[in-house]
Amino acid sequence: MSNAIRLAVSRTLEVGSGGHNAALIREVVGLSGSVTTIDIDPDVTSRAERYLVGASRHRAVRFTVLLDVGTGSRADNKPNPGGGWTVHRHGPLRLWDTVEDSVLMWQAAGSPHQSAFGLTVTKDRQYVWLGEPNGRSWDLPA
Structure with a gap:
């Protein structure tokens, strides 16, 4: 071929x-x-x-690429040959910072299994929650 x-x-x-x-x-x-x-x-x-x-x-x-279609923001990363990662950011949103913050919050919560999380979407709000819908939660962009 x-x-x-x-x-x-x-x-x-x-x-x-x-x-x-x-x-x-x-x-x-x-x-x-x-x-x-x-x-x-x-x-x-x-x-x-x-x-x-x-x-x-x-x-x-x-490598990983994150893209926010609404703002055109983009973040991509790839490993460095000597170790560590290089991150390139473009646009108004700092997408990779959001990923890092999310990992830190997950670790602070005891690194729970993905089955401990839920998603609720209503006409007024979209959010991810941990444990139960009325517990700790994080709003998602609408």
Whole structure:
């Protein structure tokens, strides 16, 4: 299949990754290009990572992208080769700060299992709660 592909771009996005096509595309765009592949199933993304590592003989880089469509705010991060993470932020909202604050609140609450959380949506309010709806809660943007 890779012999039939002729890409005129150096950056490629594959949505709904099975992994194998991403590895083939990676070979076509070469080391100077990049392939971004996304899926919501962690088993599929793990398989894609294995294919990409094997195909390129380089470690695949994992990163996270957050996007607020309403404001155009964006935060992305990726691991540094020597350890730690680099975060890039764009737009009026500090999305990564919200993630870090949420992790700290979760840890302060004793790191409860996800089954301890609930979500309530009414005509006046959307909120996530811990333990029970009348307990500790966090409002979500409406």
